Amino acid sequence: MATSDTLNAATDGFFAPLHFPEYRTTIKRNPGNDLILVPERLGELSGPVFGDRDLGDADNDMTQANGGEAIGQRIFVHGRVLGWDGKPVAHTLVEAWQANSAGRYRHKNDSWPAPLDPHFNGIARTMTDENGHYNFLTVMPGCYPWGNHHNAWRPAHIHFSLYGRQFGERLITQMYFPGDPMFFQDPIYNSVPEGARERMIAVFDYDETRPNYALGYKFDIVLRGRHATPFE
Numbered sequence: 001m002a003t004s005d006t007l008n009a010a011t012d013g014f015f016a017p018l019h020f021p022e023y024r025t026t027i028k029r030n031p032g033n034d035l036i037l038v039p040e041r042l043g044e045l046s047g048p049v050f051g052d053r054d055l056g057d058a059d060n061d062m063t064q065a066n067g068g069e070a071i072g073q074r075i076f077v078h079g080r081v082l083g084w085d086g087k088p089v090a091h092t093l094v095e096a097w098q099a100n101s102a103g104r105y106r107h108k109n110d111s112w113p114a115p116l117d118p119h120f121n122g123i124a125r126t127m128t129d130e131n132g133h134y135n136f137l138t139v140m141p142g143c144y145p146w147g148n149h150h151n152a153w154r155p156a157h158i159h160f161s162l163y164g165r166q167f168g169e170r171l172i173t174q175m176y177f178p179g180d181p182m183f184f185q186d187p188i189y190n191s192v193p194e195g196a197r198e199r200m201i202a203v204f205d206y207d208e209t210r211p212n213y214a215l216g217y218k219f220d221i222v223l224r225g226r227h228a229t230p231f232e
Contacts, residue, residue, distance in 0.1 A: 074138075078136075099142055176202065
């Protein structure tokens with residue numbers, strides 16, 4: 001399974017502060033006191049673990065669901081999960097979730113008036129191979145409004161969750177798309193210091209663009225070190 005890299009994300013990189021005034025919900029949801037290290041118990045050390053047997057054949061395809069095909073520009077997202085030294089992290093679980101092409105999540109609390117796609121659930125998962133590679137097929141997510149500030153819109157993005165050997169080693173980040181017009185006013189993106197934000201932006205990959213089918217985007221995830229991907 002994956003190494004403990006997924007537990008020890010870089011502390012010497014550039015990460016968003018716990019409290020960022022422009023991102024209003026951080027005021028109440030982040031701890032105000034010093035964190036307490038909780039010792040791991042036997043159940044956390046011995047399991048659960050994740051492997052290929054937990055995945056179905058189509059778990060990395062968001063474009064097909066509920067007997068039909070999702071609406072939107074198909075995209076092929078791929079990359080590598082790497083450790084602090086650039087070595088691949090093999091056989092680790094990568095999960096992704098996102099809004100549909102209209103910018104709406106299939107979630108009971110998402111009620112803004114954008115259409116739900118009956119053939120898009122917005123979730124996928126896959127395992128990295130022995131060289132740290134992962135990939136999944138989806139549609140380009142739409143921007144969506146949120147109530148953080150006046151006329152606030154989230155840039156198009158995909159959420160990523162990475163697991164190590166157990167639930168306690170989970171890391172979460174977001175992948176953005178190049179040239180998004182909403183970067184300028186998004187406090188989540190802008191809470192990450194300049195110089196590290198671009199590590200959350202995918203690269204258009206023409207070589208992995210599928211003829212007559214899907215655009216390619218590459219997004220490498222570095223777990224720690226000088227080039228670490230910013231995590232939440």
